[in-house]
Amino acid sequence: MQIQAEERGWLRLRNAFSTLMENRNFLGFLLVIPAEAILFIFLAYPFILGLWLGFTDTVIGRKGDFIGVGNYVSLLKDSTFWLVTYNTFLYTIVAVLFKAILGFVLAIILNRDFKAKGLVRAIILLPWIIPTALSAIVFWWLYDSTFSAISWSLIKMGLINHKIDFLGDPTNARISLIVANVWRGIPFFTIGLLAGLQTIDPTLYEAAAIDGAGSWKRFRRITLPLILPLLAVITTFSTIWTFGDFQLVWVITKGGPANATHLFGTLSFQRAIPGGHFGEGAAISNFILPILVLCVLISFKYLKRED
Amino acid sequence: MKEKNGLTRRDFLKSTAVGIAGAGLASLPFESVAQKGVEPPPLKPEKDAVLRVLRWEVFVQGDKDLWNKNTKKWEETTGCKVMTEYISWEDVRPKAAMAASVGAGHDIVLGWHDDPHLYPDKLLDVTDIATYLGKKYGGWEPVCYKYAINPRTNRWIAIPMGGPVNCINYRESWVKEVGYEKPPSNIFEFIKMCKKLKEKGHPPGFALGHAVGDGNNWTHHWLWAFGGKCVDKDANVVINSPETWNALEAVRELYDTLIPGTASWLDPHNNKAFLAGEISVTTNGISIYAAAKGKWPEIANDMNHVNMPIGPVGKPTELHLFNQAFIFKYTRFPNACKHYLMFMLEEPQAAPWINAMIGYVGPSLKDYKKLPIWTSDPKITPFRDCIANMLWNGYEGPEGPASAAAMAEYVVVDLIGDVCVRGKSPKEAARIAEQRLLRYYKKKVSVPKKEAPAPAKKEVPAAPKK
Secondary structure (H helix, E strand, O other), X not given: OHHXXXXXXXXXXXXXXXXXXXXXXXXXXXXXXXXXXXXXHHHHHHHHHHHHHOXXXXXXXXXXXXOOOHHXXXXXXXXXXXXXXXXXXXXXXXXXHHHHHHHHHXXXXXXXXXXXXXXXXXXXXXXXXXXXXXXXXXXXXXXXXXXOHHHHHHXXXXXXXXXXXXXXXXXXXXXHHHHHHHHHHHHHHHHHHHHHHHHOOHHHHHHHHHOOOOHHHHHHHHHHHHHHHHHHHHHHHHHHHHHOOOHHHHHHXXXXXXXXXXXXXXXXXXXXXXXXXXXXXXXXXXXXXXXXHHHHHHHHHHHHHHO | OHHHHHOOHHHXXXXXXXXXXXXXXXXXXXXXXXXXOOOOOOOOOOOOOEEEEEEEOOOOHHXXXXXXXXXXXXXXXXXXXXXEXXXXXXXXXXXXXXXXXXXXXXXXXXXXXXXXXXXXXXXXOOHHHHHHHHHXXXXXXXXXXXXXXXXXXXXXXXXXXXXEOOEEEEEHHHHHHOOOOOOOOEHHHHHHHHHHHHHOOOOOOOOOOOOOOHHHHHHHHHHHHOOOOOEOOOOOEOOOOHHHHHHHHHHHHHHHHOOOOHHHOOOOHHHHHHHOOOOOEEEEOOHHHHHHHHHOHHHHHHEEEEOOOEOOOXXXXXXXXXXXXXXXXXXXXXXXXXXXXXXXXXXXXXXXXXXXXXXXXXXXXXXXXXXXXXXXXXXXHHHHOHXXXXXXXXXXXXXXXXXXXHHHOOHHHHHHHHHHOOOOOHHHHHHHHHHHHHHHHOOOOOOOOOOOOOOXXXXXXXXXXX
């Protein structure tokens, strides 16, 4: 009798298991666990840890205590933080705007038929492919107060009579860094938009041309509306990257002169790692979060519309 | 102006390496500087110990060669093993802090400035070897006591290894041209000389960007020279003072004489500008001279060094990078660690090591100033005295997380930058710096309860009163 009961129990368990395995929801869940685990360990955990650290007074070598919004209150009273907020917004808005305009123009030019089209398109990608740290060093030399090739060329051409102080003056330094960022970011817009432009049905343009639409009208009425969702998504991504930029600034100016080029990313690193105040550094990073969430929401909206 | 045309970026990078390597090879006569009859503490390295050492990637090849050679010698003497990891000097702090946090990792770290004071309770007491080395080699330079002793316990928690030190680097012919034999040691006279140099078309240049070494060093020196300081002995923020305003008024005069662009300078810029013949005076380690000897002998012949000028306070107020070795308590081989550090600073090892660094790293033990390297070339001699002339980061307060953060935040560099670059008034700039310092110094770091101040033992040498 006992054996029969055991067998029945076993059978029931097996049945339950096979029913479970046939349940698509459960199986689906089971199959994505490995991917979820990787995402959790390498993305979610550090992210949550960063959030948590922002609410503590952790300094290097010591465990911190929970201090609520202490770091945030203290940052809001910090003039350097406000300067950095201003820098970051200025940097992002101006750089993304120029990247978008120039990238779009370049994409339209490249969308035409000409010789060696493929080669030119490949070359356009170069600034994007080169590691940022490397291109940052190139710009560091180009902007050097002693050895700048730009100053040297302009002096040799007789256009200026003294070297340009690219990075020593706060305004110049900001412009110089934005130029470097724009140079690096244009290809992303160009290639992305080029792909979009190529999906536009040429018959639309033909029909419009027959109806007597000029090139500006065709651009306004056909190209722009069709490319707008893609442009929005690309702009959002670019905004996210530009807002969190670190490498260019850290290599070229380390945030100087007098903090004129510090961004959220660089200030956060400076305070957390060399400065040893992990909690405060994390809090500065967390200030980026609402902006990024907003960007992601906008991006989602347009992605959905594309569907 | 010949040298200006001859210098390219590639040349600069190459020659630095060549000059350093060439100079490092010079072998120098050997004469003992050690005091006799001082007994080392009885340390018996644990059998088959394996030590993991973290240190900064060297500035001079001779440093690494001799450090590794001495390490090998220790391995042969004791039968233990050492695994040395060299990393970029700016990365030592986070890595060491990680080890302190998790309680595992390297046994010995060669760190910077305030590092031991960020986690003093995690470090092994090295009072015995510090006392022994001090007695045997003429005592430690005054600043070592501040850097290496935990003020709460009055015990040594680190062994000062010395510092890559800075001097005024100048072009002799140009300085003579404006009527000076060498740059004056009086800071006001020094400014006058800079004005004349600028008029002659040979401006000076000092790094005023976020230059970790060069920027922090000269700006702190300048502030202290006028009696300004970030905090007092009890860590009260006192930067907004008449002394600071005076320092800022004076630095504005100095800044007007500098070559354009110094506000953007990071650590390598002044080296390049000096070697290109663009500037007449700067503050730097011996690297410019070493590079010049290799590739631009005409500059090497025409350049020289003096210690930093002295301000109204009437005594040297230099700041230099400061390096110290510390051992984590979690090590399984405390005796071997201590024995290793002691061995490395004993004369048979330390003398050739310091000689091989050709003046880059000033010694922390007084008798090592008698080594022949310091007089082998009179142009190296000023670097010998830098550690003796220096104050500590966070002067006149305690070492700790606040002083480390203030330096990492470039508070003093920006204080001077605010006046010179952003055109703020000295009072306004001092007020901004005060606010920034208050953010760190108001947060008093709580003292761990288990670390009640222990009574000082007899073997601890008291810091000399200045």
